[in-house]
Structure formats: C-alpha cells, structure tokens
Amino acid sequence: MSTQTEHVGGDAASVQAGGGDGAALSLDRVVKRFGEVVAVDGISFDVGRREFFSLLGPSGCGKTTTLRMLAGFETPTEGRILVDGKDASRLAPHERDTNMVFQSYALFPHMTVAQNVAFGPQRKKLARREVEQRVQDSLSAVRLEGYGKRYPRELSGGQQQRVALARALANQPSVLLLDEPLGALDLKLREEMQFELKRIQREVGISFVYVTHDQGEALTMSDRIAVMNGGIVEHLGTPEEVYLRPASLFVAGFIGQTSFMRCRVESVGADGVEVAIEGGHRSRSARADAGVVVGADAVVVVRPEHVRISPTEPPAGEAAVPVTVLDEVFQGSVVRYQLRGPGDLRLAALVPLDERADVHPGIDAWATWSPEWGYVLPAAADELEGVASAEPPL
C-alpha cells in the first residue's frame, strides 16, 4: 500500500492551497508518540489561506491528535508546526494564532452568550468598543443576533454550536480548528450546518481545519481532504480526487460506498489499463493508479452509482462480471441492488429509477460499468481482506 501519496497540483481546486510562505498552516514531518503508541507517524501538509481543509479518518487514525497539536494542547514529539510561517510547535494554546471549536462546544456555563464570545477579544486587551463590535459581528456571522443575553443552557444544541463558532471567530485567528463540531447534532441539523459552516468560512475568509469521521461531511464542505489512517495521511486531495482516484484501497473503502473486484493487469497504455477481472470480462479502464504494473494483481474500484445491471451478457471488451441479484430495494429516485459475483465478490448498485433493468432477486445477470468509472489500484490478493466491504447498510 502506498505510504503517502499526495495528489497536489494540477487541479483547479488545489491551486488555492498555498505552499511554503503563503500557507496559513504548515506541518513538517510531525510525529506524536504517547509512550509506546505512535498516534501520528510523520505527516506533512500545508493549509492555504481561506482554505477549507478536512482531516478525515476512522477513530484512532490520529486526526484528533493532529488537531490538538495544531491547537497547542499536545506537543509534537518530532517535526514542526508553522502557523502563519512562524514556528508554533512549542507555543501554548493561548500563545498561538489558532482557535478551536470543541466537539462538546465547551461554552462557559456561567457566562451569557455575549460574555462567552467576548472572552477571547477581552484577553487580547482590546478596547471595550472593539470587543463589543467583535461580539456583534461574530454573532451576526452565525445569525444569532439578539441572543447575547441568554445563557448557553437556554439554547438548543444547534444554537450552542453557533455560539461556540462565534466565540472562536471573535478572536479572528489565522486558522480555525474544528473538532467534529457537528457530531452532537441530529441529521437534519447537521446537513443544514454543513452549508452554514461553508458560508461562514467564505464570508470570514479564515482557513478552517475540520476534523471528521463522516466522509459525506468532508466531501460536502472541503476544498481539500487529508484521509488519515494509522497515523499517516493516505491521500491528500480535492474531494473529487479522493472520491474518483483514491490513492489506496483504504481510501477507496472509506470514502463512499465501494465495490472491489480482483483483477490481473494485462497491459498499461496511454489511454488506460487493460485488466482481466476475476471471473469476468477482460476490459479496459480509463483510469488507473500510477503504481499499476503489467502482470500484477490489482483491484478495480467501482462506486455503486456507476454500476448498471444487464439481464444479458454484454459484448466482449465491455467491463462486466456475472452476478446473482440478492436483493432489490426501492429507495425513491434510485433502486439499490445487492449483487453476488464470482468468488466472494459483493457488489452494490444504485440504479436511477428510469434506468432500472428487468431483474429481480434470484435472477442471474451481469453487472457492467463504463470504462471511465472503473479505477484500477494495485493490490496484492490478501490486501483486500479487512478493507471496507461493499455490503450496503440496509
């Protein structure tokens, strides 16, 4: 598996990710060990100005430790952290130009909303009028004007979340750090707040570093995503890159729903890779990882929304595997199929209602996809074990 593949540059979205001097935040080979345990194992990346940057990964991947090092709550064992070009690795939280939005919100319960928001500016010894102005601006940025005199306990979860955001924004930091801030909200509110956060980030023009384990959240809001696993960054790229050209099986399995099909690489050419899918057709894939070599075991990664079902065998050369339809679930605009292919292969297909094929559970059919949507990743046969399966959560 590739250790740290950085897909930076080339794409329009990553242009704003400034490197070196222009970066709001830089990590340089940062390592964090807790005794014997390596929580973060040498990660480096830059966060550009005004960039919405997400650290995405399962629990225990090191994303929260990384964020806490950025905030100053933990000191890196090795490596450097630069905030605004200045070394901040050893600075205490109150000495650095970052502010954090806590998962628990951490609002001061004995202070009103306005007092909470004013806490940061007051520590900076700003003039009283300036403090009041910042409180007003921050509260209006999160659309909580008129809530200044309330106590946190009198607010709903979503409102408390906004106060936490306003309090961090009032300090006008170079970088705002957010630790799963939407984790405690219910689904509907969470989706609303995703767009709200994005709007606020655009309006205030501050870099956001956003920690989450929710890939949907990361894809929706981020300019770039660093997918972390086992203390390293497995893939750094725009949401599109991470989704369509995952750098590793882990990334492919973690981001979105994925089906993995074992295959052997037959030829590598300028227009794509030719692979023989285990038990299926020999076909061409337009896109492949740079590490794919002829004759090696590989995996074709396909998203459920790109899989179509054909009752008859497609012509040779088209990407296809024979499958048995296990289940069919009507979900409104789409129909979800669960399919079983050769070997232990499990496939999921999300077919738009108007493209629905005449297949039903128990019927043998063919799963197909167009060459541009099959992404080929190098993988030894045993590497597939343990990677997120395509079993849809029904």
Next chain:
Amino acid sequence: MVATAPSVQPSSGETTRARPRGRWAGPIYSIAPTLVLVALFLGPMVILLYYSFQKASLAGAGGWTFDNYTSILTDPTYAKVMLTTIVICTISMLIMLAIGLPLAYILAMRTPPRFELLLLLMLVIAEELNPLIRIYAWRMILGRGGVINWTLQTIGLIDEPIDSLLFSSTAVIIVLSTTYISFTTIPIYAALKAVDPDLLEAADDLGASFFTTCRKILLPLAAPGIFVAIILVYIPLFSEFAAPALVGGTSGYMIGNAIQEAILESGNRGVGSAMSFMLLVLSGAVAWIGYRMAKIRRLQATS
C-alpha cells in the same frame, strides 16, 4: 405459561392496593423523626432561650431580665473575646480555602483517575482522627521541647526555645486550619468535578493564562462548593472550645471558652445561655448568607 399467569396477577393486584397506603407512608414515617428532632434540638434551644432571659440564681431561674444580654453587649471583655473569635475563625477559614482550593483543583482535574479515589480516601481518613489526639500532636510539635523548637535550636538559629509558638492565637489558628481541611476541600472538589475539562482548554485556547482561567472560569464554577465549604466549616469554628483551651493560652481565648467558663466554672447560666444564643443567631446568619449565595451562584452556573 398458563401456570405462571395466575401467580403474577395477584401480586400485581397487591401492589396496586398498596399504593394509597404508600402515598401516606412518607408523612406518617416522617412524623417520628420530626418529633425526635423537635425534642432534641428545639427543646434545648427553648431552654437556652429561657435561661438567657433569667436572672442568675443558684436555683436556676430568678425572674425575667435583659441583664444577661446588656452585660455581654456593654462589657468590653466580651467584645474583645468576640473579636478574637471572629479574627481566628476568619483567618483559619481563609487558610483552609487557600489550601483546599488548589487541593480540590488537583484532585478533580489533575489527578489520574486511579489515584483519585485513593487521595480522597486519605483526605477522609485524616478527618477521622480524634480531634483531641490531633491537638496533642500539635502541642508536641509547637511546644517548648517540640519538634520546631528542637530543630531550630539544633541548627543554631535560636538560643532559647520560642514560647509563643504554643499557647497563642497563632497556635489556635494552626490547629484549627488543619482540622477542617477535608470539609473545605470535598465540597469544592465536588463542584469542580462537575466542570467540563474542555472549558479549561477552551479558555487557554481563547488566550487566557492559567491565572485568568482560575479567576474567570474555575472560581465562579467552584463558587457553590466554596459557599457550602464555608457553611460546613466557618460555623463550627465559632463554637470551637477544645483547641483554644488546650493550645490557646490567653491570646487564643474564644467565645466557646467564655461560654464554657460562664456556665461550668462561674455558674452563670444566664450569661452563658445568652452568649450561646447570640452565637446561634450569628451562625444562622452566616449559614443563611452562605446558602443564599451558593444558591444564586448555582443558578447562574446552570441556567
């Protein structure tokens, strides 16, 4: 299945029938303890109040009078004893808060969970020590041939033992401030335990130094615990008589000693009762103020 069904029904029927009785059980059961409390606490208090308005007499009561109160309020000796008492109690209380606050903070926020219970237990066990043994231990430490004088003499800092260590108001303060450390620490610990540790990080993150965090976040949130500690500790301090009697000398003579002397040695039940009653009113006032403040602070902290 069929066999168990009938056995379930009667028992559930019984509980429904028992419910009306249950509604009255509370008041009925609480009558006895209420009567005991009235008899044991209110009774002596009424007797105290009665004696405080009686002329001194060997028989006990010699007719109604205000003399006991006027003599206390006009006699400068009593005023001085009262002042000494307030000063000693207040300084002791402040010393205990100065120790108890950081101790409670360390226990609640900076102690690894596996040591927390152990330390709490040690704090409680220390409290269980007999107060008299504690006082005699201090006499051994502070006395002429005590540990402190011996050490100072051995290293040559002083030639003659310092007499004023023992039998002084300082000695009383030292003894008293070590007596109620647990009662001061534990309520504050409880208040701080309810504080989300993220608040400290948030304050730090927003630019507050540790001192500012203590002043703006920890102290206000610990306030309910501090007021409870004051109620639990400050009031008993006022009626303290063993420590001042054993280590106080003349400068550590407190109102408790005055009451004891008036009643047990001078046989002046009237003045003793009047002083006791005034002490009771003072304690009540302190308790009421502390209670109100704890309540106000708690409302502020949670609403």
